Every structure is written in structure tokens, then in C-alpha cells.
Amino acid sequence: MAIDLVAVEHLATDQASLKAAAGLAKPGKWSGIGISEDEALIWGQCAGSGANPYRVMADLRDRGSKCTCPSRKFPCKHALALLWLRAEAIVPFAVAEPPEWVGEWLARRRATGGVPKGTKAVVDKDLDAARSAGPEPVYDAKTAARRGAASARRTEDTERLILEALDALEQWVGDQLRLGLGGFVDDVTARCRRIAARLVDGKAAALAGHVDEMPARLLVLPGGDRMRGALVELARLVLLARGFRSDPRDPELRRAVASAEHRETLLADPAAMRVTAAWEVLAERMRTRRDGLVSQTTWLLNLTAGPRFAMLLDVFPASAGRRASAFTPGEQFVGELLFYPARLPLRALLIQREAALVDGPPIDWPLPGESPEAALTAPLLAEPWAAERPVLLPPGRIGFDRAGAPWWQPREGAAPLPLAGEVEGLATGTELIRSAALWSGSRLEMLAMQTPWGRIGHG
Incomplete structure (x- = not known):
């Protein structure tokens, strides 16, 4: 079991x-x-x-x-x-x-x-x-009905608690706007912690974790961008709250607000999307959460057919120590993934890892297939509450402005985009044939890049 x-x-x-x-x-x-x-x-x-x-x-x-x-x-x-x-x-x-x-x-x-x-x-x-104690109990329709009714009441009670917590969240967002974003940014950790505790009490654990991590996302921004970033973060919370109210049983919204489906539930769902394809490991990210858990995120790029990206998420206690990774950035393999239900499927479970692609040259990355503007806006229009989404970028370069901040500059057409964090080494100034990055709505975080001289990982 x-x-x-x-x-x-x-x-x-x-x-x-x-x-x-x-x-x-x-x-x-x-x-x-x-x-x-x-x-x-x-x-x-x-x-x-x-x-x-x-x-x-x-x-x-x-x-x-x-x-x-x-x-x-x-x-x-x-x-x-x-x-x-x-x-x-x-x-x-x-x-x-x-x-x-x-x-x-x-x-x-x-x-x-x-x-x-x-x-x-x-x-x-x-x-x-x-x-x-007696033989196995015989099926009793009345007992089954009572249990079914009790389960339905528990579900209703949980939804009621979540909706009450979302009411409190929207009121809290209104208070932050009324009091001023400057004060909110200065006191963001304490204020987010208080409303996150209220969300936990209201069975909105996933949303509570998102709110609890908001200070970290804001404080890494340059000082002049933090109020704008705070406004975007608060707007996402309101959009998610109202989306949940419109359809509390939507699996994607419940995953963002309450908790993800159990692995067993997803495996037993005949409608869940299964994709067997060739994949490349773009990058892995380890992050220690405020609740003492460590999230290990693995980003995959589909090299053949199906959803372009996949995200594998594992969570474990920090006390267990660092885990050995099952993946190496840059490796390519054939595997079957099972995707969680979503408007744009992304999070997945690795069901079977069939074989590593070791014979012959590596498979080239697919072409972006759409303009950078469409690639950046389409996921956010489908899921405006999402903190970040992966994107495949066309040819370009990384340069720096007069203040020394890094920007991704496309070879033609699209406007340049600011990058999160620092960029150094071979990636700077080198022609980038293709780049895979995470788009937060305001900044790109590079995951991996292809150059005329080979693949470059970032971070």
C-alpha cells in the first residue's frame, strides 16, 4: 500500500x-x-x-x-x-x-x-x-446512503470554510490597497503571515502557502519595482478567489486553493491525460518553504508531441536532508507522464521512464511556433492567478542596460524583456538559438539555453 x-x-x-x-x-x-x-x-x-x-x-x-x-x-x-x-x-x-x-x-x-x-x-x-466479532458486514443500502450523505456534508463544510476564508482574503486585499502599497511592502512579511494563518484555518492550505511565500517573491525585486509587483500579487489573489467561487469543484482551482489530488486518485482517473514522449530535463529547483518543507521542482521539455512542458513536483521535510536527484539537467529520455487536469496541462507525474536517449545525436528542441508576445500572454490569460509559466523563446541574446541589469533581447520583432537575478558566464552576449525560461508576468528566469556551441544551463 x-x-x-x-x-x-x-x-x-x-x-x-x-x-x-x-x-x-x-x-x-x-x-x-x-x-x-x-x-x-x-x-x-x-x-x-x-x-x-x-x-x-x-x-x-x-x-x-x-x-x-x-x-x-x-x-x-x-x-x-x-x-x-x-x-x-x-x-x-x-x-x-x-x-x-x-x-x-x-x-x-x-x-x-x-x-x-x-x-x-x-x-x-x-x-x-x-x-x-462476527462475519464481514453485509452491504446495507441505508448505511451506504448515510455514509454518502456524511461525506457530502463534509465536502460542503469544507467548501463553506474555504469560501469564508476567501471572503477574509478579499477583505484583507482591500485593506492593503486602502492603507497604501508602500506600507504593505514595508511590512509584507508580518501581514502575509497573518492572513496565511487565517487561510490555513479555512482549509485553503495551498493558497496559504502561496501567500506565505509572497514576501520572498517581492523582496527579490528591485526596490522601484516592488509596489508594482505587490499590486500584481494582490490582483492574482482576487482573481483566484473569484475563480474558485464560480466553480468550487474545478480540480485546477481546488489544487491552487486547497490541495492537490492524491496520486492514487489521479492514477485511477481514466480521463487523465497520459503522454509518452521524448523529454529533456531543463532544470531542477530546490526551495525550502516557510513551513519547513522542501519543494523539488523538475522542468521538462517535450521534444516530440504533446504538451510542450511538464513540471514534476516533489515535497519532503527539510529534516530529511537533501535528496539525490533522479535527473540530470540536459539528459534526454523517453517516458510516460500523467498530467493533472488543467486548462493548460503542466504539472505531471512520471509513470514510467523507459529509456535514456544515448545513441546518436541529441534531439533538437522544437521551434517556438508562436510569437513571444503570444507565448507570454496566452498562459496568463488562461490562468491569471499563476505565479509563473514556462515559455520557449526564439533566437536572441542577453545584454545589459546602463544600470547593469540583464535583459533578453530577441533577434527580431519582439521587445526586450527583463531577467530575474544575475546572468553571467557564457550566456552573456552569446547568440541564443533557443531559450527555455519561466515568465512571471514581469520578468524571465532562464532555465536553459541552446547556443551554437551547445547547451547552457542557468542557475
Whole structure:
């Protein structure tokens, strides 16, 4: 049974529980960690404030869990941490016979109908106790209807909380504009942190993370551009809030506001787009988030047919240390990707990596196929709330203005565009046959460039 970090985040009752779980997802906190032979049950003992460690167990079939701690939250931080350990393979889970306390929990769950159908008792002494609770429950239409109604109520309650949080967000945006953007930029970290906390309480965790990272995006801009950047950021928040209100069940909008679909849900969706193509790894970006997690983003360029770009996103705790990358910038391979539903599909899961392209010369990048103006504006018109989108640029060069700021200058036609950060080395002044970059609406961040002398990576 598999579980990923997105599923763990979805199970958390609030951001505080998730942050506490991140602090506990460390090998030194745990002992007696194990997993059943069918990989359905996991357990372990987590050191707490008392003399005896807490006994923690979970069933990966339905994500049920139990902990001996006194917390009133369900799941508690210890259960979330145990699931985190499994999702991120932070420690090895030895296959073993579950201890007595796990079997007792199973027996109680079976007696109350909490164990998923097909679960087998895995401790001999508790197998009889589980069986004595009676046969497998027979399907009951009334019970199924009640469960369906309860699930619908939970969904409605979640949407209500999100909509209330979005109301608070729009009021907050109005307050920032009324008080003045100058004061907002000067106090951006504290102000964003307060509204991000409100969004977390309102089940809008993804949007809260976006708001929490806003200060970092603004403070890297030159001082004279920060108020304009703040206005763009606030406008994006309003557009996203109003888009969500118009269609709360839209998967792309829910992903931007609440959380992404579980991996299992996407894999089970027959309508999800699957693309097998030749891909080139453009670049990888590692970023430590304010919540203590690290996001690892891999940008791919489609060299054959299908969506032009793909983004692979992995999230793991900073305490786990830096991960070895599965990709090398510049490598080309054949692989199957499964794209998340979107107006312009971009985020994807790597389903199968068939083979690396090692024989013969590398495949050339495709032609842009449209003007730079169209390439820059079309994604933002489709998703105006997006912070950045990849773009393939035509031939050009990188030069500098009188202040020493770098600009991308096309060979013909389009206007020059400012670049984010510093550019140095071979990229400066060299003819760029093609360039792949991220466009934020105001600046380009180069990912990789092709020159007459070969490929150049950036950053």
C-alpha cells in the first residue's frame, strides 16, 4: 500500500499539526518501526514527554490510525509523523508480525466496522478475537446512503470554510490597497503571515502557502519595482478567489486553493491525460518553504508531441536532508507522464521512464511556433492567478542596460524583456538559438539555453 506526502498533508486537521509532525518525522524519535507482510499496517513507538513512548499505528488501506497520546486531534501529530516516515521512506520499515497492541486495535476496528473489507488479522492471538466479532458486514443500502450523505456534508463544510476564508482574503486585499502599497511592502512579511494563518484555518492550505511565500517573491525585486509587483500579487489573489467561487469543484482551482489530488486518485482517473514522449530535463529547483518543507521542482521539455512542458513536483521535510536527484539537467529520455487536469496541462507525474536517449545525436528542441508576445500572454490569460509559466523563446541574446541589469533581447520583432537575478558566464552576449525560461508576468528566469556551441544551463 502506498501513501505520499500530499495524502499526509490532506489528512492533517490544521497546519500546526502538520508542522509538529514534520518535527517528529526523524529517525531518532522512533523505535520498533515495522510493517505487515501485506504492507497494509505500519506501527512504531514515538518518544514523548513521558517515560514511556507513544504507541502509534496506521492502516494504509483507509488511512485510519491510532495513537496512545492524549491529543484530541485526529489524526494526531504522531500518527501523521508515522505516515510521513512511510511516505518519504525516511526510515526502513522492517516486515514483521505486528505487536499485540496493533492486533487489539484491529479487533476493535473490526467490531465497529472500521476495518476495510478484506483486511486480514495479522497476529495469531488476535485473529480469533477479530473473527469472534462476527462475519464481514453485509452491504446495507441505508448505511451506504448515510455514509454518502456524511461525506457530502463534509465536502460542503469544507467548501463553506474555504469560501469564508476567501471572503477574509478579499477583505484583507482591500485593506492593503486602502492603507497604501508602500506600507504593505514595508511590512509584507508580518501581514502575509497573518492572513496565511487565517487561510490555513479555512482549509485553503495551498493558497496559504502561496501567500506565505509572497514576501520572498517581492523582496527579490528591485526596490522601484516592488509596489508594482505587490499590486500584481494582490490582483492574482482576487482573481483566484473569484475563480474558485464560480466553480468550487474545478480540480485546477481546488489544487491552487486547497490541495492537490492524491496520486492514487489521479492514477485511477481514466480521463487523465497520459503522454509518452521524448523529454529533456531543463532544470531542477530546490526551495525550502516557510513551513519547513522542501519543494523539488523538475522542468521538462517535450521534444516530440504533446504538451510542450511538464513540471514534476516533489515535497519532503527539510529534516530529511537533501535528496539525490533522479535527473540530470540536459539528459534526454523517453517516458510516460500523467498530467493533472488543467486548462493548460503542466504539472505531471512520471509513470514510467523507459529509456535514456544515448545513441546518436541529441534531439533538437522544437521551434517556438508562436510569437513571444503570444507565448507570454496566452498562459496568463488562461490562468491569471499563476505565479509563473514556462515559455520557449526564439533566437536572441542577453545584454545589459546602463544600470547593469540583464535583459533578453530577441533577434527580431519582439521587445526586450527583463531577467530575474544575475546572468553571467557564457550566456552573456552569446547568440541564443533557443531559450527555455519561466515568465512571471514581469520578468524571465532562464532555465536553459541552446547556443551554437551547445547547451547552457542557468542557475
